[in-house]
Amino acid sequence: MNIWVYVLRRLLYVIPILLGVCLIIFVLFNVVAGDPTHLLLGKHATAKQMAELRHELGLDRPWFFQYLDLVKSAFTFDFGRSWSTKQSITTMISEGALPSLTLTIPGFVLTTIFSVSLSLLVAFYRGSFFDRFSVFICVGLMSISSLAYILFGQWFFAYYLGWFEISGYDSEFPNWIPYVQLPVLIWIILSIGPDLRFFRTIMLDEVYQDYVRTARSKGLGEKVILFKHVLKNAMIPIITYVVIQIPFLILGALLIESFFGIPGLGGITLNAINSSDFPVIRAMTVLSAVAYIIFSVITDVLYTIVDPRVRLK
Amino acid sequence: MENAQVVTANMTQNKEQKSKSLWRHAFETLMKDKMAVAAIAIFIIYSIIALLTSVDIIAGDWAKEVGASYSPPSVENWFGTDIFGRSVVAKTLKGTQVAMSIGLFTATLSAIIGIILGSIAGYYGGKVDEIIVWFYTTFSSIPGIMLLVAITFILGKGLVAVYLALGLTSWVSLCRLIRGEVIRHKDREYVHAATAIGGGDFRKLFMHILPNVLHIVIINFSLQFQVAIKSEVILSYLGLGVQGRPSWGTMIDDAKLELARGVWWQLAAATFAMFVIVLSLNILGDALRDALDPKLKGK
Numbered sequence: 001m002n003i004w005v006y007v008l009r010r011l012l013y014v015i016p017i018l019l020g021v022c023l024i025i026f027v028l029f030n031v032v033a034g035d036p037t038h039l040l041l042g043k044h045a046t047a048k049q050m051a052e053l054r055h056e057l058g059l060d061r062p063w064f065f066q067y068l069d070l071v072k073s074a075f076t077f078d079f080g081r082s083w084s085t086k087q088s089i090t091t092m093i094s095e096g097a098l099p100s101l102t103l104t105i106p107g108f109v110l111t112t113i114f115s116v117s118l119s120l121l122v123a124f125y126r127g128s129f130f131d132r133f134s135v136f137i138c139v140g141l142m143s144i145s146s147l148a149y150i151l152f153g154q155w156f157f158a159y160y161l162g163w164f165e166i167s168g169y170d171s172e173f174p175n176w177i178p179y180v181q182l183p184v185l186i187w188i189i190l191s192i193g194p195d196l197r198f199f200r201t202i203m204l205d206e207v208y209q210d211y212v213r214t215a216r217s218k219g220l221g222e223k224v225i226l227f228k229h230v231l232k233n234a235m236i237p238i239i240t241y242v243v244i245q246i247p248f249l250i251l252g253a254l255l256i257e258s259f260f261g262i263p264g265l266g267g268i269t270l271n272a273i274n275s276s277d278f279p280v281i282r283a284m285t286v287l288s289a290v291a292y293i294i295f296s297v298i299t300d301v302l303y304t305i306v307d308p309r310v311r312l313k
Numbered sequence: 314m315e316n317a318q319v320v321t322a323n324m325t326q327n328k329e330q331k332s333k334s335l336w337r338h339a340f341e342t343l344m345k346d347k348m349a350v351a352a353i354a355i356f357i358i359y360s361i362i363a364l365l366t367s368v369d370i371i372a373g374d375w376a377k378e379v380g381a382s383y384s385p386p387s388v389e390n391w392f393g394t395d396i397f398g399r400s401v402v403a404k405t406l407k408g409t410q411v412a413m414s415i416g417l418f419t420a421t422l423s424a425i426i427g428i429i430l431g432s433i434a435g436y437y438g439g440k441v442d443e444i445i446v447w448f449y450t451t452f453s454s455i456p457g458i459m460l461l462v463a464i465t466f467i468l469g470k471g472l473v474a475v476y477l478a479l480g481l482t483s484w485v486s487l488c489r490l491i492r493g494e495v496i497r498h499k500d501r502e503y504v505h506a507a508t509a510i511g512g513g514d515f516r517k518l519f520m521h522i523l524p525n526v527l528h529i530v531i532i533n534f535s536l537q538f539q540v541a542i543k544s545e546v547i548l549s550y551l552g553l554g555v556q557g558r559p560s561w562g563t564m565i566d567d568a569k570l571e572l573a574r575g576v577w578w579q580l581a582a583a584t585f586a587m588f589v590i591v592l593s594l595n596i597l598g599d600a601l602r603d604a605l606d607p608k609l610k611g612k
Binding site for chain 2: 016017021023024028139140142143144145146147148151152154159251254255259270273274281284288289292293296
């Protein structure tokens with residue numbers, strides 16, 4: 001099969017998924033969650049006020065049209081206005097994306113570099129004390145609540161020792177650097193455990209393959225085998241794992257952003273959750289689902305390009 | 314091949330000795346692993362604490378004032394007191410009950426949904442399979458945290474809402490695995506043999522195929538158990554967690570106001586209690602995988 005036919009078919013499959021995502025979100029927020037006018041107007045609202053508000057929000061229209069609106073917003077990214085700030089949600093998202101990325105991109109890139117190189121090192125010393133020790137450290141790091149890391153890190157390094165800014169942000173280019181240092185550090189600590197463990201499994205899967213034995217019997221050194229043979233083959237699952245994380249970078253980090261006062265999308269989402277701001281929560285859910293779907297298509301296509309053994313179905 | 318030869322050799326040597334089943338073998342492998350044995354012991358201890366606190370034998374008086382507000386750790390109160398002068402140790406013990414019940418109910422719920430949907434999709438194939446695959450692909454496209462928030466919004470606050478929200482959002486990975494395994498198994502000879510002696514679909518699926526994929530469920534169970542315990546903290550932070558009784562999540566969440574005043578003991582106690590059980594479950598999960606997953610044998 002031609003690669004383009006595959007891409008097209010993969011894209012066509014996006015449509016039922018997207019409709020399904022919108023359906024689940026619609027059912028959760030518009031049908032099951034009930035009438036939001038009580039939430040907005042308080043307990044003492046008159047019936048007339050509630051009816052007016054319902055009309056204003058378009059909640060009195062047939063549910064099918066409301067569903068279509070939601071589907072439309074997934075394509076146009078026009079999500080209407082926030083209930084609490086009355087701002088256009090599209091503006092909120094475009095303003096929040098950059099601060100999120102200043103935190104997530106350095107964190108993501110550094111973690112990936114660290115954990116891939118460490119996993120090679122661990123694969124080199126597989127079965128040794130160093131290998132077992134690093135796995136234990138990974139599992140240990142993963143066993144502590146993410147909230148505990150953030151709370152302790154902020155209190156100890158920023159407040160007690162004063163090495164970093166406690167909280168805040170500056171949108172000018174070099175000025176935001178001091179504000180994201182500690183958040184990036186916490187991001188790395190949070191994600192290095194699962195990443196290193198995953199990459200180690202991949203490396204070890206490859207190390208026991210036949211081609212490695214062949215390379216070794218040819219008399220190649222262990223280092224050449226690891227860097228030239230194993231790493232190349234391990235790149236395929238690594239790329240898949242890495243690419244699928246990219247959409248979540250735009251969404252930012254919910255907890256880290258809210259603790260460090262970074263005005264990114266994660267912080268916006270958290271505020272929306274705290275103030276029951278349904279349109280914003282809905283918009284962020286649609287946005288992240290769309291991003292996830294697009295990137296899973298990209299991952300699948302990349303996979304078939306990178307690995308000629310994968311047959312197109 | 315090697316295994317087969319060893320088995321036949323054993324059988325000819327002492328015919329009366331039965332060959333080991335997968336479960337027997339896995340159990341023996343697990344018992345040889347000292348870390349795994351320790352992890353199981355810790356799991357049992359936590360379970361006993363959880364049971365004893367639920368019938369108020371220990372930490373029944375967690376709500377009692379035992380000292381001044383925020384008194385630091387001392388001989389009487391090992392981990393000090395909280396804002397209302399309640400013992401942090403008692404709260405941590407009482408929190409075990411919440412954590413263990415969340416782990417148990419969430420892992421059970423996600424296992425039930427995963428097994429049912431996964432085995433139906435894998436066994437029947439065709440349109441049924443397509444619909445279930447569509448459903449879980451759709452479901453997994455929505456970020457878990459958003460689903461959690463939406464579901465707890467709808468169900469309201471409280472322990473049952475937490476169970477349901479975490480259980481309903483964590484079944485996809487198991488469903489996927491079960492589906493794949495059932496597809497691998499459904500055309501094997503033993504299933505055909507079951508058809509030949511008149512076994513129905515239900516019997517073949519649940520009596521014959523499922524026991525052969527059960528190891529995945531067990532490995533996944535220990536994984537989901539600890540993920541649920543960790544997720545409770547996030548829910549508590551979002552204000553969607555357990556209300557009116559101590560949980561590790563609310564204790565860690567309280568620390569955001571306490572740390573600036575130098576009150577570290579509540580955070581430390583809850584984090585430590587959680588660390589021990591989550592680490593044990595992680596170690597146990599890895600050990601179970603080594604013992605039960607035949608693909609990894611000999612590595």
